[in-house]
Amino acid sequence: MGPDEDLPTLLSRNDHLSILRYIRAHKLREPNLVITHGTALLGYNATEPQKSRPTFTLDPANRLAATEQLCMAAIDLGNSPLAQVTLEAILLDVPPESARYRKLQGMHLESIGNYEEATKIYDELLADNPSNGYAAKRKYCVLASQNKQKEAMQALNEYLEMHPGDIAAWNEMAEACLAVSDFKGASYCYEEVVLGCPLDSNVHMKLGEVYSTAGDFKLARKHLSQAVLLDGDNLRAWFGLIDAAEGYLEDVERRSAKSKKEVDEESVDVAKELILFGGEKLMGHYRGTKMGKLIASLLKESSQTL
Amino acid sequence: MSKITLSPLSQVKMALHSARHGFSPTHGILIGHRSANSIHVTDALPVCHEVPTRPLVNTSLRMADIYLSDKKEEILGWYTANATGGDEPNVPALRVVGSMADQSGDEMIVVLVAVEGDRPLCTVFERGSGKTFTQKVDSSRMECKDAPVRDVVNRGIRGMSNFSSEYGEKGLAIYDYADHVSSYEKREDLDLRNWIENKAVADFVARAAAR
Numbered sequence: 011m012g013p014d015e016d017l018p019t020l021l022s023r024n025d026h027l028s029i030l031r032y033i034r035a036h037k038l039r040e041p042n043l044v045i046t047h048g049t050a051l052l053g054y055n056a057t058e059p060q061k062s063r064p065t066f067t068l069d070p071a072n073r074l075a076a077t078e079q080l081c082m083a084a085i086d087l088g089n090s091p092l093a094q095v096t097l098e099a100i101l102l103d104v105p106p107e108s109a110r111y112r113k114l115q116g117m118h119l120e121s122i123g124n125y126e127e128a129t130k131i132y133d134e135l136l137a138d139n140p141s142n143g144y145a146a147k148r149k150y151c152v153l154a155s156q157n158k159q160k161e162a163m164q165a166l167n168e169y170l171e172m173h174p175g176d177i178a179a180w181n182e183m184a185e186a187c188l189a190v191s192d193f194k195g196a197s198y199c200y201e202e203v204v205l206g207c208p209l210d211s212n213v214h215m216k217l218g219e220v221y222s223t224a225g226d227f228k229l230a231r232k233h234l235s236q237a238v239l240l241d242g243d244n245l246r247a248w249f250g251l252i253d254a255a256e257g258y259l260e261d262v263e264r265r266s267a268k269s270k271k272e273v274d275e276e277s278v279d280v281a282k283e284l285i286l287f288g289g290e291k292l293m294g295h296y297r298g299t300k301m302g303k304l305i306a307s308l309l310k311e312s313s314q315t316l
Numbered sequence: 317m318s319k320i321t322l323s324p325l326s327q328v329k330m331a332l333h334s335a336r337h338g339f340s341p342t343h344g345i346l347i348g349h350r351s352a353n354s355i356h357v358t359d360a361l362p363v364c365h366e367v368p369t370r371p372l373v374n375t376s377l378r379m380a381d382i383y384l385s386d387k388k389e390e391i392l393g394w395y396t397a398n399a400t401g402g403d404e405p406n407v408p409a410l411r412v413v414g415s416m417a418d419q420s421g422d423e424m425i426v427v428l429v430a431v432e433g434d435r436p437l438c439t440v441f442e443r444g445s446g447k448t449f450t451q452k453v454d455s456s457r458m459e460c461k462d463a464p465v466r467d468v469v470n471r472g473i474r475g476m477s478n479f480s481s482e483y484g485e486k487g488l489a490i491y492d493y494a495d496h497v498s499s500y501e502k503r504e505d506l507d508l509r510n511w512i513e514n515k516a517v518a519d520f521v522a523r524a525a526a527r
Contacts, residue, residue, distance in 0.1 A: 189367055191407050219369035219370065254371065308378055
């Protein structure tokens with residue numbers, strides 16, 4: 011596989027080994043391709059795995075890597091017999107107490123719904139090495155797939171205490187918090203994600219939306235403004251910014267009706283300007299489109315409330 | 317409230333939206349009209365394939381309102397599909413429909429969509445005595461046939477996953493509001509991803525009905 015070769019080129023040549031390598035190197039999730047080319051390369055039968063006649067023409071390192079990859083693909087597609095056969099083949103080269111092998115075993119047990127045995131394996135892996143991030147994450151996945159939200163969040167929390175730098179895990183926790191309407195928790199998690207990806211417009215947008223939903227319109231404005239500064243084509247952030255500004259004005263009106271506390275006039279002016287400015291920017295994107303008329307009506311409604 | 321009807325178009329749209337985003341929750345708006353003792357859902361407008369936030373819900377509902385302003389139809393409720401199964405609508409969907417009902421003062425429904433498994437494609441819930449939308453509407457009050465719609469849904473799912481010449485190069489696609497406002501390459505994409513009309517799906521259902 012040369013440095014300039016892409017997947018379509020390798021597929022056209024039917025270069026099984028290079029295709030598998032490419033998929034591994036680029037961390038692609040293409041289980042169908044892996045099964046097609048992995049079974050052809052290694053001599054397995056995907057539809058009748060028990061009739062497989064594995065070949066041993068490859069060197070041990072390449073054969074083991076390809077077999078592991080084929081096993082993961084079989085698990086991904088729920089082909090339990092093929093997963094079982096490839097697990098047995100891996101055992102020919104690695105001892106059964108290998109952490110990597112046990113991880114695959116755990117994933118296979120998960121895929122057939124045997125969560126109890128899978129969790130046992132992950133607990134053993136964590137007992138051997140408490141910083142085994144993979145086992146901790148799989149424990150969370152087992153609980154999440156059983157809809158045990160509370161226990162899943164607890165497991166993910168334990169993982170994050172050991173691995174606070176895992177941005178993807180913070181993102182997952184944020185979504186778990188949102189699913190149970192814990193907006194305060196979700197905003198805390200998205201703040202961690204923003205620390206890790208400060209120049210990602212979509213992350214600021216998500217945080218802004220969560221603050222808006224939680225009723226903190228000032229912080230919502232801050233992050234949605236940052237989102238559009240980073241990416242002027244982020245329409246969702248523009249709409250969100252207008253909504254947050256409107257929310258802030260409604261909030262101010264509600265509070266001033268209840269108490270005689272002084273209104274922050276500057277902030278109110280900023281909110282009004284944001285609505286008009288956001289509207290202009292959005293119409294710039296929608297000009298000449300069929301949806302433009304509907305968007306114009308929406309933005310006219312927003313500006314008329316000012 | 318007595319009878320509830322879900323049109324084939326609304327059911328297919330809800331199902332295809334859920335099928336397209338199999339591992340995520342999906343949410344959307346139900347539109348149609350009310351008569352003396354019944355609710356007729358004529359269409360579904362897909363909103364998002366994630367937990368809905370205030371800006372997503374507010375903006376999509378306002379756009380739906382403007383779209384319906386010159387039609388004799390109105391917003392009737394919300395639909396959702398759970399990410400990991402379950403027999404009741406998820407908490408965010410209950411929160412949204414509760415808020416819609418409180419603000420409008422109208423009776424609302426929430427539909428739970430389940431594309432896989434043996435459960436009905438669409439299960440309708442209404443507000444119970446506990447004020448949450450967890451009271452299942454009895455099938456005797458429902459006027460929609462599951463089996464023919466399932467066939468259309470299955471064909472639609474195949475159309476989404478195959479690059480079939482019947483649907484053009486991109487296959488049969490259904491877009492929600494979140495897709496519409498995601499990054500786009502050219503201005504024409506904004507009309508292509510028209511989440512309110514989803515013309516390709518509407519045409520597909522019309523062709524299926526004509527067969």
